[in-house]
Amino acid sequence: MTSETVDRVLDTPVHRHRMPDRNFRLWLVFPAVLLLLLIGLFPLIYSLVISFQNLTMLDQDTSFHGLMNYAQLFRDRRLWEAILHTLLITAVALPLELVLGLVMAQLFLDHMPGRQLFIALIVLPTIISPIVAGATWRLMFDQRYGPVNQIISWLTGQQQVLLWTVNPKLVYPAILICEIWQWTPFMFLILLAALSHVDRSQLEAAELDGARFPRIFFKIVLPAIWPVMAIAILIRGVDLVRIFDVIWALTGGGPGTMTETISIYTYIQGFQQFESSYTAAIAFLIVALMSIVVTWAIRRMGLAR
């Protein structure tokens, strides 16, 4: 065979495309990975660089300041309180959404007339923008013209003027009600789907054996829905840790700094106090912490397989 014929044979479509085409597969991922690096890796490196400097709005001081900003992190009471607030909201809202969602999923699991309509209506809060959810509850909680105080007045039989977004005792309940209202339907939908995939014959067999509901639930149902439930918890968990919109709309972090979360506090430092270098240090801390937790969780759950 002359080299010309070899070329011609290899050039036939089948041969050309049967060969492992390394460049093709890399071209496919290239644009996406480039963009992800731009928003994933660039901010990380840039935060790290300026966190060692002392940039503020007034002072473009780019000299090396070592770990000054990181030392400040540990002395910053307001930051640790914000972290505490964030964890508190997560620790209360997440289990409540999960349990309430599970109860509702169990309720709607069997057929009942109008089931589809009920589900379609319940799902609406989850689709709307969190900032609109916050705005809606701001209208709901208004001390004079809002329906919440009106309903409480009816129930208690005397006029109530509760300052939901100002009173230190009520701001957290207000935020939690809004958050639970918006995201319980999310848990509900996912758990409903998971529950309806549970093997019916297993449940019936257990019932014939005389097993009671709690026992069936913990021994059969829970293990069956756990993989899906774990992912729902992960998604909601990371969403709750970065909670911003609802609090921004309802309290703006107030009264004082009482409801500041990590996101609200970082925003205030960066965009209202213009502490550029310090904000970068906070951002770097958050990314580092979240990367560890999230990567661990993903690998642990085998999400990427």
Added chain:
Amino acid sequence: MNARRRLALPLRYAAAIAFTLFFIFPVYWLFIISFKTPAEIFSYPPVWYPKSIQFANYWVLFKDGDAFTVWNSLVLASISTLIAMVLGTMCAYSLVRFRTGGENLAVWIISQRLMPPIAIIFPIFLLYVWLGWVDTYHGLIILYTAFSLPYVIWMMRGYIEEVPIELEESALVDGCTRWEVLWKVVFPMVRAGLFATAVFTFVFAWNDFIFALVLTRTEVITYTVQVTHYFGGQSNFWAKIAAMSVLGTVPIFLAVATMQRFLVRGISMGAVKG
């Protein structure tokens, strides 16, 4: 199950109605305020339903040009969704068919979806100031695209895995190039998944607040930022808050309604295949 059987239908029905009321009433309240007259909004005790439906609150938004922010949301969300779908599906195809980057690349990509926006928005803001991209369409479109990509890649990975590889092989034998296989075989096969993923990607970009808050000033303000402009220290512009919120909410209700079949798969990031 025993416990469920013991809950007789009327009791389950009462519980179902109670739950539904709790979740739907605030949405009802938001919508109804947008149709009320100022006298009805600021009446005590509250008016539970308006005497007549009037559109003055919406008319004001259009007259003052505030409704333009909904158009901004539409432009930003549509274009970023389109780009993210194309780039994300290509990437997902490579991850599935060629195992590009192995598990490490997949983990890294999905972990980007779980990053808190606040952690990246500050350095991005400084970068955008330097580039002169603040308050521009392309600045936000690039950011939304990048932020949507992990979700698109993740979802499309699941849909592409369901395409039988034999189809692609026979197309190759028939003389298609690899790009033609992707375009003529894979894309049509995952069409439903493409649409469903696009709807949810669109909704995420549409619902964004924090990126738009930081990166817009006057020109490309989205409706979510505009809603917060009506909050006042002492008095809120209730009618405007409600009307603007409804303007921004109706489109996504309609979008999701068309994709109801894929709702669970979409919000669970593919954990539930339905």
